[in-house]
Amino acid sequence: MPDPTLHCPACGTELAPNLLACPTCRRLIHSDRLKALADTATRATSPIDALVAWREALELLPPGTRQYDTIQAKITDLGQVVDTLPSPPPAAEKSNGKGVGKAAGLGAIGLILWKFNAFVLLALTKGKVLLLGLTKASTFTSMMLSFGVYWTMFGWPLALGLVISIYIHEMGHVVTLMRYGVKASAPMFIPGLGAIVRLQQSLGDPRQDARCGLAGPWWGLGAALGSYLLNLATGLPIFLAIAHLGAFINLFNLLPFASLDGGRAFRSMSTNQRWLAVLGLGAIMSLCEGQEASGLLALLMIGGVLTALTGKAPKTADSPGLMAYLGLVAILTLICERLVPMPPA
Ligand SMILES: [Zn+2]
Ligand SMILES: [Zn+2]
Numbered sequence: 405m406p407d408p409t410l411h412c413p414a415c416g417t418e419l420a421p422n423l424l425a426c427p428t429c430r431r432l433i434h435s436d437r438l439k440a441l442a443d444t445a446t447r448a449t450s451p452i453d454a455l456v457a458w459r460e461a462l463e464l465l466p467p468g469t470r471q472y473d474t475i476q477a478k479i480t481d482l483g484q485v486v487d488t489l490p491s492p493p494p495a496a497e498k499s500n501g502k503g504v505g506k507a508a509g510l511g512a513i514g515l516i517l518w519k520f521n522a523f524v525l526l527a528l529t530k531g532k533v534l535l536l537g538l539t540k541a542s543t544f545t546s547m548m549l550s551f552g553v554y555w556t557m558f559g560w561p562l563a564l565g566l567v568i569s570i571y572i573h574e575m576g577h578v579v580t581l582m583r584y585g586v587k588a589s590a591p592m593f594i595p596g597l598g599a600i601v602r603l604q605q606s607l608g609d610p611r612q613d614a615r616c617g618l619a620g621p622w623w624g625l626g627a628a629l630g631s632y633l634l635n636l637a638t639g640l641p642i643f644l645a646i647a648h649l650g651a652f653i654n655l656f657n658l659l660p661f662a663s664l665d666g667g668r669a670f671r672s673m674s675t676n677q678r679w680l681a682v683l684g685l686g687a688i689m690s691l692c693e694g695q696e697a698s699g700l701l702a703l704l705m706i707g708g709v710l711t712a713l714t715g716k717a718p719k720t721a722d723s724p725g726l727m728a729y730l731g732l733v734a735i736l737t738l739i740c741e742r743l744v745p746m747p748p749a
Contacts, residue, residue, distance in 0.1 A: 424466040432471070434464040445478075451485040455585030458482070459605050476608050483612040486583055546593035547571065553595040565646030566653075569627045570599050573654060576623025577601045580616045598653070610672040610718055614725045617668030621732050624654035628739055635743075644745040651739035655700055658733055660707040669729045670711045672722040678712035684730040688737055697740040704733065 410419040412426040412433075425432050432438060438461055445457035458479050465472040538544055547567055554563035574591035578601055581588045587604040594600065607613040628650040635643035658666035660681075670678060685705045692698035 424464060425469070432465070438464055438471075451482045451489070452583065452585050455479060455482050455486070459585055459587070459608070462608060463605060480609045480611075483584055483609050487615070489583075540590035542592060543590045546595075546599075547591075550593040550595045550599070557596075561642045562645055562649065565631060565642065566649060567593070569624060569631070569646065569650035569653070572627040573620045573624035573657070574599045574601055576619040576621075577616055579623075580619035584612050584616065586616075598657075611722055611725065614669045614672035614722060617665040618725070618728050618732065620665050621654045621657055621736070622728075624650060624657070625732065625735060625739075628654070628736075628743075632739070632743055641745045644743055647739060647743045648745060651736045651743070652696070652700070655697070655704075655733065655736040655740060658729065658736070659704055660711045666704065666707065666729070667711070669725060670708065670715065672718065672725045673729075674719065674721040675712055675717040677721050677723075677726045678708060678715070678717065681726055681729060682708040682712060684726075685733060688730070688734050692737065692741060694741050694744075697737050700740075701733070701737065 410421070411417065412419055412429060412431055414431040415426060415429040417426055417428040419426060419433065423433055441457045441461040441464075445454045445461070448454035448457065458475050462472065462475050462479065465475065538547075550570075551560075551563055551567045554566050557563070558566065570593070571591060578588060578591065581601070581603070584607065586607060589602040589604065591599045591601050607616065628647045631643045631647040631650060635641070635647065657664055658669070660666040660670040660678075670681070673681060682705055685701055685708060689698050689701040689705065692701060
């Protein structure tokens, strides 16, 4: 038996499935759910919970309506609130608060120990978050497949380092998306090409999209530096190779093109800022000595020029976004240029 046809409770018009508003009287189909979500969002004690509710509400509203624009504005405002929240997890914060008095009493050594303690705590909590994605079977299987493919290309040690670096990069996206209350999939590896995190909702705000985009290369940079530290500690050249390759891949992801991380970063910049970014890329390229990094930077510049000329730019500038983009490119280029493993003699 077929489902009874839906009719608008206000005017009785027959409704096709997936409609968000009645075509005759414009009544919102999901008005009850929308009321409940608005209620949840206004009662929410954390901006992240409010964002989760407003994002779900946005999906139930037809774009272009007044309600849609109002909620989109709320999402933008709440994103700015989230940006001002301290980034260390609550556990680390608590220890900071207690540590201040103690550190003051112990002097410089105490302060260093306390900082170190806070750092270890942060690493442990972030470490737990890092393992989160691995509980998904799809992530784990696709990761193993990728590992197999890279193994045949580079041998297992570099393949393993590469897969872990990519995973950390992707978890940077996942953690930041969670912070903005966006539903997203766990990372999926595409053998030979990298990995992706699929969004189940739109971010609805170019700045938040840019922050989520740049979080991948930031975490990827952390992975490259971590590998470099392992090289210093063990003297094993493989860690230098992992740091170098990781930095190169993260730099590639900053290409201002389509849905690559760099493309997302550029979309929040005004047209003038895009030209500034191109100038900044040129300045970094002029300091390059090797062909590998300067070749990639030339590509980034071409992408930047194209985006500045043709892309639709927001009216408002995003200075933190521009600074973060250029800062990342500069540090990753430096790693690419300086941390080159010696070829075996
Ligand atoms: Zn109707
Ligand atoms: Zn990414």
